[in-house]
Amino acid sequence: MNSITLKPKLIELHRLTEFILNKLPSENIHVILIVEEIFVNIVHYSKAEFITVNAEYSNSTITIEFIDNGIEFNPLLKEDPNLPTNIDEAKVGGLGIFLTKKMADELDYHYINDKNHLKIIKKVE
Template sequence: MNSITLNPEINELHTLNNFILNELQKENFQVNLIAEEIFVNIVNYSKTEFITVNIEYINSTLTLEIIDNGIEFNPLLKEDPNLPNDIDEAEIGGLGIFLTKEMADELEYRRINDENHLKIIKKVE
């Protein structure tokens, strides 16, 4: 398992994407979107001091564990938004956690020692 610790700043997203690409050895839109949505939410709302990402890629299964010491937040408890009937009714924002839930194969949240631990498991072909 490889790890990286990032500052909670949007400009660190590029570093995170490169870290994931280095592990996968290929681009994956869904993995990038999941990582970006979770990272940006942590940066914008958690008041964390750091974001640590652990990554493991074995037998086409990617496991990302994202850890921060910010405000306790279990994204699995967030209610899914009401989806618009068409694109003209769509509002900006509010879909990141929903999309993560839809795209990930498994999600697990735990609060350990005043840290949020979100584990994301995704099959990647």
């Protein structure tokens, strides 16, 4: 697996996106959205000092692992939000983890040695 270590700053999202796109045979909007949502959540809420991302593409599948030393948080335990029934009820934000859970093929979370480990597996064409 190839790795990149980033500062927990939004400006690093561009480097992360390039790193992930270099692993894929073609651009995949679902993968980019998943990466963006997870990275932005870590930056905004984790109080991490670093974010390491491991990525590997094999057999039409990308495996991405986010590792950070921030506050322990298992996104798989976050309850799905109540979705609005119309545009007037819609609010900005709060759907990132929900969308990640819907778009990923597999998600796995562990907290090991004071670090969050979130593994995402996504089949791509």
